[in-house]
Amino acid sequence: MSTTTTPEKVTGATIRFAGDSGDGMQLSGTQLTNTSALAGNDVATFPDYPAEIRAPRGTRAGVSGFQVQIAAEEIFTPGDQLDTLVVMNPAALVTNIEDLKTGGTLVVNEDSFEGKDLRLAKLDESPLDDPGLDEYRVIKIKMTLLTRTAVEELGLSTKLADRCKNFFAMGFVYWLYNRDLQPTLDFIQAKFGGMPDIAEANEKSLKAGFNYGETTEAAISTYQVDQAALPEGRYRNMMGNQALAIGCIAAAKLSDRDLFLGSYPITPASDILHELSKHKKYGVRTFQAEDEIAAVCSTIGAAFAGHMAMTTSSGPGIALKGEAMGLGMILELPMLIINVQRGGPSTGLPTKTEQSDLYQAMFGRNGESPLPVVAPQSPSDCFAMAIDAWRIAATFMCPVIILSDGYIANGAEPWKIPDFDSLEKIEITHPAPREDGDPAFLPYARDENLARPWALPGTKGLEHRIGGLEKAAETGNVSYDPDNHQAMCELRQEKIDRIADFIPPQEVFGPEKGDLLVLSWGGTYGACRTAVTHAQAAGASVAHAQLRYLNPFPSNFEEILNNYDKVLIPELNLGQLKTLIQAKYLIECVGLNKVKGRPFAIVEIEQRIAELTR
Amino acid sequence: MSTTTTPEKVTGATIRFAGDSGDGMQLSGTQLTNTSALAGNDVATFPDYPAEIRAPRGTRAGVSGFQVQIAAEEIFTPGDQLDTLVVMNPAALVTNIEDLKTGGTLVVNEDSFEGKDLRLAKLDESPLDDPGLDEYRVIKIKMTLLTRTAVEELGLSTKLADRCKNFFAMGFVYWLYNRDLQPTLDFIQAKFGGMPDIAEANEKSLKAGFNYGETTEAAISTYQVDQAALPEGRYRNMMGNQALAIGCIAAAKLSDRDLFLGSYPITPASDILHELSKHKKYGVRTFQAEDEIAAVCSTIGAAFAGHMAMTTSSGPGIALKGEAMGLGMILELPMLIINVQRGGPSTGLPTKTEQSDLYQAMFGRNGESPLPVVAPQSPSDCFAMAIDAWRIAATFMCPVIILSDGYIANGAEPWKIPDFDSLEKIEITHPAPREDGDPAFLPYARDENLARPWALPGTKGLEHRIGGLEKAAETGNVSYDPDNHQAMCELRQEKIDRIADFIPPQEVFGPEKGDLLVLSWGGTYGACRTAVTHAQAAGASVAHAQLRYLNPFPSNFEEILNNYDKVLIPELNLGQLKTLIQAKYLIECVGLNKVKGRPFAIVEIEQRIAELTR
Amino acid sequence: MSIDLPVLKPADFGSDQDVRWCPGCGDYSILAQMKKALVAIGDPRENTVFISGIGCSSRFPYYMNTYGMHSIHGRAPAFATGLKVCRPDLKVWVITGDGDALSIGGNHLMHAIRRNVDINIVLFNNRIYGLTKGQYSPTSETGKITKSSPIGSIDNPLTPLSLAMGCGASFVARSIDVNIKHLGQTLLRASAHKGTSFVEVYQNCNIFNDGAWKYATDRETKTDNLIELEHGKPLIFGKDRDKGIRLNGITPEVVELGKGISEDDLLFHDEKSSEPSLAFLLSRLRQPEFPEAIGVFRDIEMPVYDEGVNQQVDQEQAANSDATLDELFNSGTTWNVE
Amino acid sequence: MSIDLPVLKPADFGSDQDVRWCPGCGDYSILAQMKKALVAIGDPRENTVFISGIGCSSRFPYYMNTYGMHSIHGRAPAFATGLKVCRPDLKVWVITGDGDALSIGGNHLMHAIRRNVDINIVLFNNRIYGLTKGQYSPTSETGKITKSSPIGSIDNPLTPLSLAMGCGASFVARSIDVNIKHLGQTLLRASAHKGTSFVEVYQNCNIFNDGAWKYATDRETKTDNLIELEHGKPLIFGKDRDKGIRLNGITPEVVELGKGISEDDLLFHDEKSSEPSLAFLLSRLRQPEFPEAIGVFRDIEMPVYDEGVNQQVDQEQAANSDATLDELFNSGTTWNVE
C-alpha cells in the first residue's frame, strides 16, 4: 500500500460513520475497527442506532452511527469528540456535526443533499451551505455517482449498486488513515463469496473509495496511527455480549458441566442468546422461552438439574423475573442472572445505554432477599466477570446478578486471548448417593461458606423437596417457627456478606490517599480512568477505583473510601451507587449523574474532577 | 348480668383463644372483641392462623389463635403477655403457654387431652401433668362433655354438638370478664337464624359456659374492665383491610368518580377484594384478573379511563407488577397500588406479618422510577391513609404505593366514624373538549405541581397517545433526544420530591429534643407508642415519631432527626427504613430488627429504649 | 334534530407522527385499511382507543389520531379490559403481534377471549419477532433458521385461531395484509361484533421473514392455497372454483368438483354454529395439505364480560339508589362514646 | 446380569411430612393413586421429580419421597421444561390446580403443551381457589357465588381440555379423584406417553366447593353423566349402557340405542387421530346437555421438545468432537502483539 501524501503521525483518532439505518454504517465501523486492531492499535467502539428496525429512510430518527477510537496508546473509551465524521445524508450531518472537533474532517456524500433528502431531514436549506461548516475540513464526494460508476460493468440494478456506497466511504477513510485494505477484502470474500457479483461490487467500491482519495488528494493530509503498546499476546476484538457468552461457556467447562440458557429476546441482551445458540457443540442448550418469567423459571429448573444455568434480559424483563429470583434465592441454587441495562424507566430508550437498574438488582424482590451483584467494566472484562460470577454462585450456592449495559454490550475492544488451561478451575462437588442405613440427607446443612449441598436429582438416597416457603435449618422442611425464620433470614444475609472475603480486595489506581477518589462501576470505567489519568498528569491528587463487585462490597472498601477527602461517583443514573454507599458507610459522596442514553464524555468527568480538586 | 363473685377492677386484659383450626377460635375472639368494644373498651386484636386451610386436626401446625386486648384506657396493640389463655387441645397448650403471664389464667378443655390428642401433638405425656403449670391459675373444664350435655335435648349429631364447644369457652370467658351475652346472642340469631337448631345449640352452649363459671365459681376472681376514655363519637370495630376498602370507596366518592379494583387473590390482601366486591351499589367495579400482571394492567387501563383505579396484592404479587408499575409511573396516571405485606422472601410465611417489602416498593422497577410510598399505622388509620394516598395520586398524577401489613390487615380496633360530609373533597379537573381551531392539546404540559393533565378518552379534541417509551416534554411524543431524557427523568423525580410540601409535616410524640427518637412505620406503631409512653413515664428522654409518608419524607424530617442524640428504628425486617434514612440524611441510626413473622412485643422495644437511654 | 356531522376521511384518522415501519412492511397496508374501516364505522375519533403491546406492529397506536396506549409487551388485552369495563362507551381495539399476543401475552389473550370482553383484537402475524430483529416466534414453522435458532427451531408452531377456539372465542376471523378489500371487510365485521373479536392478519415482514405468506399472496398460487369462508356456503376454492372440502366422518378432505361430487356434498360453512367444533376444524386446515381458510370462522352471541360487570353495578345501584356513604360507614355493630 | 431390585411399595413413595390437606379433600385420593402408579411404573424414586406451583394441590411434592420442587404460582411447567431439557433421564411430573395452571399459569401450560415437552401435567380441577380460601377460578361455572363474587361471577369458564387441544396437545385425558381405578390407569397412560401428557382430574374441595362434581360421582347419576372413552369403541353410556353419542354432520347428539339405532351408528372413539378435531369435539361435551367424557381423548406421537434440543446438541457435538475451548477463544480474526 502506498500513498502520495506523507501521512501525519497521530497518537489516535476518533472516527464516526453516520448515515441512514439502511446505509450499512455498522458494517463500515466494524470493518475499520477490525482492520485497526489487526494493525496493532488499541480500539474502542460505540455503535448507536435507532429503536426502529428501519426508521423512515432519510429522516433524523433513522440515523445510525458507529464510532471508533483507534490509538497508539492504551485507551478506555471510543473517544469524546470526533476527528473525522463521515455523513451519508443531511439528517446524519445535522444530528452529528456538533460532536466534530473544530478543525476536524467532515466527509460528505454530496449526492444525497437533494431536495427530497432535505425534506426528509426536515431542512429548508442544505446544511452544506451553512457558513458554520467553515470551521471544519469539509470533503464533499459524489459517492453515489462514483460508486455506481465503479460497479457499472457488473450490470447490477441501481438499488444494488447503491448498497455498495458504504464500501466506497470506507475505502476513502482507509486511505485517510492509511489502513490496509486486505482484512476487509478478506471479509468481503468470506461474507459475500456465495454471491460473486455482490462481492466484486463491494470490492470495487472499496478500492474506488481508496483510490479516490489517493488520486484526487482530496485531503491535505492523511494520518498514521502507530501500534499501541498492548501487553504481549494474541488478541481478537471482543464485544461485551459476545464476551459474556464466551465467558459463560468457559465457566461451564471450568466447572465441568454443560451450560443452559433460558432467555426471552430483548434489546440489548438478545445477542447473548444469539451467540450462545451457536455453540451447541460445547454442550450449550438455549431455550427461547415464552416470556421472561418462563426464562428464569426454566433456569432454576436447570440449576436444580445440576447444569450451569443462566438467564439474560434487560431492565423490563428483569422486572418480570423478580418473583422467581426471590425463589432462586431461597432455594439457594447457583445460577447467573444477566441484565444488560438500557435506558429506563419502563420501555424507556431501548437501544440506549444507562446504569439505572442497580436499585432493581439490589432490591427488586419481596422480603429480605439479598443477592450478589457484580458489574464488568468493559467489553473484554465481561469474559472474566462471567467466570468470576459463576465461581461465586457455585461456591456460595446462590444466584448472582451481572449488571452489564448497552454500551459495554455493543462496544468492542481487543481481548487478550487466554489459554483455556491457564484458567483456574471451578471445583464443584455434589453429595454422593446414600444407602438405606445411611444418616438422613440434610439438604440445608451448611459448609464453611454457609453454602448448602447441591444434591442432584437422580442421586439415590438424596431425595428431597425444595420450595418457596420458609424452611427449617438443615432439613429444609417447611417451617413456620418464628425463631427459625429470623435465623434463616440472617443466615441468608450473612452468607452473601461473607462473599466480601472471597472476592479480591478493591484496587485503586493512583495515590493511596488524597483529595479525591473517583468511584465508578460498569461501563463508565473507561471515561473515568482516562479522566483520572489526565487529571493526575495535570497534578491533581486524585485516584480512581473501579468497583466490580457491588454486593457485597470488597472487604477493604470502607478503608479506601476513608482515605480521600471527597468521593465522586459518576453514574449513568440519578445516584444509585451513591445511595448504597451512603447508606452503608455514612460517607457523603458527590454524584455526577447523567441520564441521556449516552456514555460519559471524558471531559465531563475531567471538569468535575477539576472543580473538586481545585 | 349478675355474678356472685365481685369482679376485680383491672385497667385491661389480654386474652387469647387457641385451638385447632376447626375449633372456631377466630369467631370466639371476634365476638369477645365486639362485645368489649360495645362495652366501651378500647380493643386491639391479633388473629394468627396457619397457612393451610385445615392443617391436620390436633397437630401443632394446625393451631389457630386469636388474641385481643381489651382496656379501660387507650391502647395501641393487642398486648404482649396474656392474662388469660384458653386452650382447646394439647397442641394449643404447648404452642401458646409461653406467652401466658406468671399467675395468669389458663382455661383448658380437659376432654381433649386423651391419648390420641397427645399423639397428634407429638407429646408423650399430658402437658396438664407438667409441674410447670403451677405458676398459672389453671382451670380445667370438661368442655366437650358439658357442651354435649347442654345441647342434648336438640338431638344433634355428636359432630354438630361438638362444633358448639367454642361458644361454651366463650361463655366461660364472658363470665370471667363480666361481659354482656346479648351482643353475641344477637349475632347468633343473625348468623344462624336460618338454622334454628344450630342457633339454639350455640345459644345454649354460650349460656352453659357462662353459667358454668357462675355456678362452679371455677375462678377465684372475675374481672371488670371499665370503659375507656375514647374521644366522643360513634364507633365501630374496623379491621385494616376493611378500612382500606371503605377508605378507597370514600376516596372515590370524594373525588366524584367510580372505583375500579383489578386484583388477583393472595393472602393477606384478598379480603380487600372480597370487601370491595360487595359494594357494587357504590359504583365499585372489581375485576378478578387472571394474574397480578393483568390486575395492575387493567388498573392502568381504568386509570386511563378516568376512574379511581387501584390494585391490591402482597409481596410476591407486587414483584410481578414491577414492570407495569414502571409504565404507570412514566404514563403519569393516578392509581393506588396496595401491598399488604407478609413474611418473605419468596412465598415465605404467607399468613404471617412482616415489613420487608419497603425496598421493593422504593426500588423494585427498572430505570429511574420514583413513586410515592405511604404506610398506615393501624387498622383504623387505613381509612384515612387510603384517602390521603388518592389525594396525592390525583394531585400529582402518579401511582401511589400503600404499604400495609398482615398485622394491620387482620387486626381490629375501634374506629371513630366520620360524617361523610365532613371529609375534605378531592378536586379533580379534566381538560375540556376542544374544537378544530383550538391550540393543540399538550398531554405532557405541567401544572404548578408538575402534574400533567388527565385527559379522558371520549373527550373531543384531546386525542393523544401515551406509552412506555421516553416522551418529549409537553407533546408526549416519543423522543430519543438525550437532553430531553435527562430533563424528563429529573422532572419525574422532582415531581415526587415536591410531594414533601404537600403532605403534613412529621409529628413527634414527646419532647422536641432529647436523647432518643424512636422512629417507626406501619404496624409497629402501637408497640412503639406504648413502649415510648412507658419509658417517658419512667423518666427517659425519648420521643416517638411515626412515619406515615415514606417517600418522599416529610419536609421537616431531617430537622427532627437532628434533634435527638440517637435514633432507634424498630422494623420487622433487617433494616430497610434505616437504609433509606442513612442514605438520605447520613445520620447513623440504631436498628431493632425482628423477622419472626410476628409483631413486636412492647417489652422488646422498652428494653432497647432502656439500653439506649440508660 | 339533525346535526351535520363532519364526514371524516381516512387521513383524518392519521396522527402527525412519522410512520416508522420499514418500507415495504405489511403493516402499512393494515394501517390504511384500518383508517378506511374507521370511516365506515363512523364513530367519532375521540370514542376510539387503540391499545398495543410492544413490537413493530404495536407502534400502530402512535399513527392513529385517536386515543391510544403503547403499553408493555404482551399485556394489551389486560389494559383494554380495565378500560372497557370502566368505559363501555368506548370502542377499544387491541393491536398485537405474534410474539406479543402468543408468546409473552398468551395468558391475557386467552382470558380476554374466554371472558368475551367487548374489544377487537387484531394480531399481525408475521411469524417472526420483528422489533427485536428476527428471532423465531410461536407461529414460526418448525426448523426455522433465525438468529436464535441457527440450526433450526424445534418448537411446534401454534395456530392462533385454534387456540382462540380452545378458549371459547365468540368471533374469530383471518385475513391478509395485501387482500385489502377482504381485510377492510373483516375489520368491519370485527367491529360490528359484540364481545371479543379476534382477527389474525397474515402480515409480511419483508426484512426478517420476507415471503412467509407467499403461498397465500402470490397471484399464481393463492387461489389454490386459500379458501374464502362464506356463511352458509359450501367450501369451494381453486382458480376455477373446481375444488372443495368435504368431510369424511370428521376428517376433512380435498375433493374435485364434478366427477360425481357436487357442491351439496361439500362442507358448508356455518359461522353461527353454537358449538365451535366446525370452526376449530376449519382452523386446522393448513398448508401444504389443505388450502387455508380466510374470512369469518365464527361469529356468535355470548354473554359479554364488561356488560355483565356493568349490569351488576347498575342493578345494585338501582336497587339501592338511596345508599349513602354514611350508611356504609355505619354498617355493622356501632356504639357511642359520650 | 440380573440384579434383585428391591420392590417398592406405595408407602415407600410417601415422605415423612404430615399431609396437611383438609380431612375429606379429594387430593388424598390422587396422592394414593399416584403412589400406586409409581410402583407400577417401576422407576427408582430418585429418578422421579414432582414440580408444582402454589395452591392446596401444589403441596403434593412435599408428600412424595422423590425429588421435588414447590415452586411459585403458575410457573411449574417452566421449571419442568428447564429441568427436563437438561436431564431427559428424569421422569418429571407437574402437579397443578385450576387456578395455578389456568389462571396465572395459562401461558406456561400452553407453551409446554405446544412444545410437547416430555412431562406429565396433572391438573387438580376443583373449580375454586382452595388455598386462598375460596374465590372462583377459571373453571368455575358462571354465576358462581364466592367471596370475590358475592352476587355471582360473570366470567365464562374455560374447558381445560379444549384449551389443551387448541395448543396442539399430543396427550389429553380426564379422570376423577374418587374413580380410583380409572385414575390409576390414566396416570399410567400419561406416564407411558412420550411428550406432554395433560391430565385433568375432577377433584372435590369439600371445604369451599363441596359437590362440584356430584353429578359425576354420585352413584345414582354418574352413569348417565359420564361416558368412558375407549379407543376404537363406540361412545356408549347410561346405567344400562343404552345410550350413545352420534354425530349429526359435525354436531354431536345423544341417542338411545335400539329403536333402529345400533352401535355402528354411533361415534367411534379414535385417540390416535392425527387431527385433534374429534378430541376437541369430545372435550366440548358438557353437562347438563351431554355426558362428560373421561379417559384418554388423545394420544399421538409428535416431535418432543427436549429430545429435539438434545438431538441438536448431540449432533453438533458428534460433528465437532474435537472442538476445544481454545478454538472458541481464537475464532474470528486474531492478531499477535509482540
Ligand SMILES: Cc1ncc(C[n+]2csc(CCOP(=O)(O)OP(=O)(O)O)c2C)c(N)n1
Ligand atoms: C418485557 C419485555 N420483554 C421483551 C421485550 C422485547 N421485545 C419487544 S417486541 C418483541 C417481540 C415482537 O414480536 P411480535 O409481537 O411478533 O411483533 P413484530 O415486531 O413482529 O410486529 C420482543 C421480544 C420487551 N420490549 N419487553
Ligand SMILES: Cc1ncc(C[n+]2csc(CCOP(=O)(O)OP(=O)(O)O)c2C)c(N)n1
Ligand atoms: C404470585 C402469587 N399470586 C397469588 C398467590 C396466592 N395464591 C396461592 S394458591 C392460589 C390459587 C389456588 O388455586 P388452585 O390452583 O385452583 O389450587 P387449589 O388450592 O384449589 O388446589 C392463589 C391465588 C400466590 N401464592 N402467589
Ligand code: SF4
Ligand atoms: S422489521 Fe418487519 S415487521 Fe418490523 S417494520 Fe420492518 S418489515 Fe415491518
Ligand code: SF4
Ligand atoms: S381447601 Fe379444599 S382443596 Fe384445599 S385442602 Fe381443603 S378441601 Fe382440599
Ligand SMILES: [Mg+2]
Ligand atoms: Mg411478529
Ligand SMILES: [Mg+2]
Ligand atoms: Mg383449585
